[in-house]
Structures are given as C-alpha cells and as structure tokens.
Amino acid sequence: MYMPFRLSSSPPLPPFGSYQMSQVATSRAAGATGSQAELPRTLPLVRVMAMPADANPNGDIFGGWLLAQMDLAGGSLATQRARGRCATVAVDGMVFHEPVFVGDEVSCYGELIRTGRTSMTVRIEAWRRHLPSDETRKVTEAIFTYVAIGEDRRPRALPPAI
Numbered sequence: 001m002y003m004p005f006r007l008s009s010s011p012p013l014p015p016f017g018s019y020q021m022s023q024v025a026t027s028r029a030a031g032a033t034g035s036q037a038e039l040p041r042t043l044p045l046v047r048v049m050a051m052p053a054d055a056n057p058n059g060d061i062f063g064g065w066l067l068a069q070m071d072l073a074g075g076s077l078a079t080q081r082a083r084g085r086c087a088t089v090a091v092d093g094m095v096f097h098e099p100v101f102v103g104d105e106v107s108c109y110g111e112l113i114r115t116g117r118t119s120m121t122v123r124i125e126a127w128r129r130h131l132p133s134d135e136t137r138k139v140t141e142a143i144f145t146y147v148a149i150g151e152d153r154r155p156r157a158l159p160p161a162i
Contacts, residue, residue, distance in 0.1 A: 039136060040125060044107035045073035052102050061100040066126055067091070070142060073108035074122040078146035081112055081120055083159050086146040089119070094142035104128040118155040120146045
C-alpha cells in the first residue's frame with residue numbers, strides 16, 4: 001500500500017537531504033539547479049502558491065507565512081498518527097536557505113521521526129518551484145514537536161501504531 005509520507009518510530013534517521021530521488025526528478029533537478037538538491041520521494045503534505053498577500057513590498061514571502069505552511073503540513077501528519085487532535089509545542093532549528101517569491105509553488109514534505117508517550121517529532125522540508133523555469137530548490141527545514149491532546153485539551157497517550 002502506497003503511503004504519501006512515512007510513519008516511523010525508529011530513531012535515528014539520516015539528516016535532511018538524504019532522501020532518494022526518482023531518475024526523472026534527478027535529471028530535472030540537476031539540469032535546473034546544477035546542484036545536488038534531492039527532492040523527497042513522497043507526495044507533499046501541503047502544496048500552495050505564494051500570493052502577493054503573503055509578501056513584503058519587495059515580493060519576498062514572509063517567513064512567518066512559510067512557517068505556518070510547514071506547521072500545517074506537520075500537523076496533518078501528527079494528526080494522522082495520533083488519530084485525533086494535536087497541538088504544536090515546539091519548532092527547532094529553522095533556517096531559511098533561500099527566499100520564496102510571489103508566484104512560486106511551495107511544497108512541504110514531512111516524516112515522523114520519533115514518538116513518545118504523548119508527543120511526536122516531525123521533520124518538515126519546504127521546497128519552492130519557480131513555475132516558468134521548473135527550477136526546484138529547498139528553502140528551509142525544521143523539526144516540529146506535536147502533542148496529542150484530548151477533548152479536555154490535555155495531553156493524551158498516543159494510540160498504538162498501525
């Protein structure tokens with residue numbers, strides 16, 4: 001059965017950028033960027049167009065908007081694993097490598113890298129694609145921590161993994 005993202009509870013995992021790419025994606029990325037950028041092999045958890053309302057007067061997308069998209073992606077993965085409501089409790093190590101511009105397609109990829117009794121740690125990468133050139137570049141990455149919560153908004157134990 002194909003899963004659009006990975007659910008794993010066995011740390012440690014390789015660092016960012018250790019994903020494998022398909023042959024088509026490899027040749028396109030190498031031709032477009034000339035770098036060793038490697039797209040994740042999974043489908044994105046979030047894919048959205050960067051719009052003028054998300055940018056400063058110079059056309060650069062606000063970092064907070066990008067952080068919000070990444071949080072939505074990670075929250076989706078955490079909610080699936082928790083089979084219910086989750087809350088974001090931490091974001092670690094976010095570094096912006098490149099700007100995102102109005103008109104770029106932004107895709108957020110993620111994987112569950114660790115689970116605790118009530119918490120989940122999710123790695124999220126954000127990539128931008130410049131539509132006219134089809135150039136794809138990783139723009140940022142971060143580690144998000146989520147906690148499964150019950151209807152009382154208090155932490156609850158994660159259900160067993162399926």
